[in-house]
Amino acid sequence: MTDAFDAATLRPLVPQVIGILVRRGADFAAAEDAVQEALVDAWRTFGDGSEAVPRDLKGWLVTAAWRRFLDVVRSASARSRREVTVDAEPGPGPTEAADDTLRVFFLCAHPALTPASAVALTLRAVGGLTTRQVAEAYLVPEATMAQRISRAKRTVSTESFDRPGDLATVRRVLYLVFNEGYTGDVDLAAEAIRLTRQLAGLAGPDGQDPETGGLLALMLLHHARRPARTRDDGTLVPLADQDRALWDTALVEEGVAILQAALAQDRRGEFQLQAAIAALHADAPSAEETDWVQIVQWYDELLALTGSPVVRLNRAVALGEADGARAGLAALAEVDPALPRHRAVSAYLHERDGDLATAARLYAEAAGLATNAAERNHLVRQAARLNRR
Structure with a gap:
């Protein structure tokens, strides 16, 4: 016992x-x-x-x-003739040794599911959370979440359990879980880290999958900054203004070590490159000492790999820090202005360039487009600060 x-x-x-x-x-x-x-x-x-x-x-x-x-x-036997392979309890003895956790991961991240359904099913079937816990985490009624999970289970029940799955899809589902952060009585960021650790131990030969390692490193490096990310009143603290003494150095060290092991395999992927950028931020003793030149280089590699508009947007910020606001604005001109956070980035770069009136206007416009209250309040305060000046 x-x-x-x-x-x-x-x-x-x-x-x-x-x-x-x-x-x-x-x-x-x-x-x-x-x-x-x-x-x-x-x-x-x-x-x-x-x-x-x-x-x-x-x-x-x-x-x-x-x-x-x-x-x-x-x-249900009176209503169905469905046969079951074994219709009796197994005899006494050790439990089957096969670990099918990876196959369950694959089923829960099946491409036939919507991202929201894949996340919900993963949290329940792999994470072991109750329907109520998943519903509270996503701020929806329990009945709504129960229906979502039930539909997802019906979808994947027709799939072969032995069919190979897509590890990349599993990673993206776990990253969606991580980005939900903390709501209800479940810390989804911590749960995503736990599940990614589990996935890293199952994926690839000898458990060595560099991109899953890159995802785990990225989560750890971001999670290390969590204590400094908000003030006591819930307002956001930008990275440059965060108290770095509050960062969790143990998580940073673990994340960097995992990242180095992943990069050493010379099979770079999107999450490894994102983690490399996060590691440079974590390594800087202060915002002023950040190695922006190397961050731009990582963004160049990430952009070449993904072609992502979001990466292009973030690269414009990094270029503005490395080579000056004008260079950042020139790079931003190549980014679709309809992209979320485009106005906020433009406002920041215009402020760095000394055009406070334009920056204040853009901060106010960005606040009107913000998708959550914390971000909206932060942008409103930025606009008010410049207007007072």
């Missing part, structure tokens, strides 16, 4: 147990439902500490989930 029983212990087991049930004959939707019921049983049985947690907690969950699945199949 073991005394360890908490969410951190249970969640990594969820996709493994789902995989075992699918291999035994359950479809994905039924397996995921059965595992969620087994998790509830586990909390009822061990959550209050009155019973000792079994040493093979995964085996206990498999048994409980399989019983739940068989109950559903048997109750």
